[in-house]
Amino acid sequence: MYNGGKILLGLIIFISLVTAPFWLSGKQATAKPDPKIDTPEILKLPESDRQCVESKAYMKKEHMKMLNEWRDWVVRDGVTVYTSTTGKQYTMSLQNTCMKCHSNKKNFCDECHNYAAVSPYCWTCHLEPKEKGL
Amino acid sequence: MGLLFSFFAVAILGVIAFVGVRSIHLHYFFGVIIPYLAFAVFIVGIAFRVLKWARVPVPFRIPTTAGQEKSFPWIKSSKIDNPFTSFGVIIRMALEVLVFRSLFRNTKMELRDGPQFTYGSTKWLWMAGLAFHWTFLVILTRHLRLFFEPVPFFVEILETLDGFFQVGAPVLYITDLIFLGAVTFLFLRRVIIPQVRYISLASDYFPLFLIGAIGTTGVLMRYFLKTDVVGIKELMMGLITFNPVIPAGIGTIFYIHLFLVSALFAYFPMSKLMHMAGVFMSPTRNLANNNRAALHANPWNYPVKAHTYEEYEEEFRDKMKSVGLPVEKE
Numbered sequence A: 001m002y003n004g005g006k007i008l009l010g011l012i013i014f015i016s017l018v019t020a021p022f023w024l025s026g027k028q029a030t031a032k033p034d035p036k037i038d039t040p041e042i043l044k045l046p047e048s049d050r051q052c053v054e055s056k057a058y059m060k061k062e063h064m065k066m067l068n069e070w071r072d073w074v075v076r077d078g079v080t081v082y083t084s085t086t087g088k089q090y091t092m093s094l095q096n097t098c099m100k101c102h103s104n105k106k107n108f109c110d111e112c113h114n115y116a117a118v119s120p121y122c123w124t125c126h127l128e129p130k131e132k133g134l
Numbered sequence B: 001m002g003l004l005f006s007f008f009a010v011a012i013l014g015v016i017a018f019v020g021v022r023s024i025h026l027h028y029f030f031g032v033i034i035p036y037l038a039f040a041v042f043i044v045g046i047a048f049r050v051l052k053w054a055r056v057p058v059p060f061r062i063p064t065t066a067g068q069e070k071s072f073p074w075i076k077s078s079k080i081d082n083p084f085t086s087f088g089v090i091i092r093m094a095l096e097v098l099v100f101r102s103l104f105r106n107t108k109m110e111l112r113d114g115p116q117f118t119y120g121s122t123k124w125l126w127m128a129g130l131a132f133h134w135t136f137l138v139i140l141t142r143h144l145r146l147f148f149e150p151v152p153f154f155v156e157i158l159e160t161l162d163g164f165f166q167v168g169a170p171v172l173y174i175t176d177l178i179f180l181g182a183v184t185f186l187f188l189r190r191v192i193i194p195q196v197r198y199i200s201l202a203s204d205y206f207p208l209f210l211i212g213a214i215g216t217t218g219v220l221m222r223y224f225l226k227t228d229v230v231g232i233k234e235l236m237m238g239l240i241t242f243n244p245v246i247p248a249g250i251g252t253i254f255y256i257h258l259f260l261v262s263a264l265f266a267y268f269p270m271s272k273l274m275h276m277a278g279v280f281m282s283p284t285r286n287l288a289n290n291n292r293a294a295l296h297a298n299p300w301n302y303p304v305k306a307h308t309y310e311e312y313e314e315e316f317r318d319k320m321k322s323v324g325l326p327v328e329k330e
């Protein structure tokens, strides 16, 4: 082999880089986020009706899109009331609706967002709910 | 021909994943087995080809250079374009790999009014190539958030920069736009310029379509047909810890994305995409041009049977003397 040393070194660096996730992630790798829904506002709801604005599966996938739509509807179109598919009505507001129920931002929103490495920039303007301790 | 073939090949790959997951529910097959296989083929295939190339002898420096070679001290030499030292070579390689320096010199030749050739510079291919490769790298690096826990710090920095304009939610990534734009340009270039079209084969169109389809499914998934990113990360973390799990509720679009990516990874070692490793191993780029200063012995030179004059004289001294020829040693 010609210049074998250099080629092998390059190959080893390449393989270490592409396999890095396999040997770099430790026990934490299998820890799943566990968003808590035990806030006072949610516990106040009757147990049969502890639901989000839409179904859980829908919220999980689409909540960012929904917030985006809410923002446009409120700020641009002046529509403030959202009627869900189950017919319930909600005031479209990040702070006063979402965060009223989910007043545990750190144990709810951030739980998933840290895992998926997203940091919504909303909180540079909107107020986070005040949380004790943590 | 190559174009249609490649188009339908990629379309069929997409349909296979769609049907396989949607109708036959082969989630485990498309989510675990295929990605593992593709990754194995990727690593082993690349190592195999690189080692195969490494066995090819490089007897001589091949100075395809664009600058004055080092010679007399009073002639100014070009230290990067015609490097004499390893340091110069490293700079040349870095420029080649990071900013595609030789593509920058791309020229076009045209027959303009009258039988006269004109050469002009064209930077479009260079620009689109650079945009394509760099955004590809940024996108792949951003994907690391799905493969690491905790996520490395530079991933979030990239996400913030990439979403700088804060359009919409989830924020629009500029690289997504540039990436798809560049792939489209590279494709149109092959179709529109007749000379390029003439030399384009299925092996040129196929990777373009495949990468375009991967980008399109990715963009669809992020901005339009949402899927459960948390579940996808669980799946990926399961794969890398060899504990595969299939969380429920991951959309079919993700499996299509993953299957196309797997196809790309498996295809990689046997395709022109190996230029990723090849660029580092190009003898015209990675060797210092010191042919005039150093001896580079051809490794397959067989030992030449030499018969020196001393030996000759030794053998024929008597005969030479007898006919009166002068000899060096009496």
Ligand code: HEM
Pocket: B136, B139, B140, B142, B143, B146, B170, B173, B176, B179, B214, B215, B216, B217, B218, B219, B221, B222, B223, B227, B229, B232, B236, B254, B257, B258, B261, B264
């Ligand atoms: C050749 C490699 C790949 C390319 C070119 C590619 C391309 C893309 C693009 C352009 C997007 C749009 C959003 C963004 O830029 O983040 C995307 C999204 C995505 N890709 Fe890939 N991808 C690749 C490999 C993978 C792999 C191996 C996975 C396996 C988990 C994956 C999973 C995803 C997911 C889950 C999304 C959606 C992210 C979101 O909703 O924010 N991709 N991809």
